[in-house]
Amino acid sequence: MKITNLTTDDAALAEFGRRMTEARLTQGKTQAQFAQSAGVSKRTIERLEDGGSVQVANLVRCLRALGKLEGLDRLVPETPPNPIDLLERQGKARQRARPDIVDDGAGTPWTWGDET
DSSP states (O other): OOOOTTSOHHHHHHHHHHHHHHHHHHTTOOHHHHHHHHTSOHHHHHHHHTTOOOOHHHHHHHHHHTTOTTHHHHHSOOOOOOHHHHHHHTTOOOOOSOGGGOBOSSSOBOOOSOOO
16 A cells, blocks of 8 residues: 555554564564564554554664664655755855854954943
8 A cells, every 4th residue: 555645644554554564574573572672562563563653762663673764764854955045155154043142253242232
């Protein structure tokens, strides 16, 4: 089954669980062996493979134990820089986000000048 934006949450979790089961069985591991290698409880593996919800940290541990953690990088890839922004910044010094802490070179912070 292909998971798309039209797939219900329950169906997506069920398919994900089926794929996790398949990956575990391909490696010849029982649920207990998989749980031990992932550092989670056997009940967590059962819940995951049944399409239930698990904590993200436990999911990461399970993916690592299966040698599939790099799949998360494809799931939510890093956003590349916007080419227009890169062109606009080319040759310009980076500006500080907080002008009130700009160093004037004399070691004193910038002020508005109306302080008494």
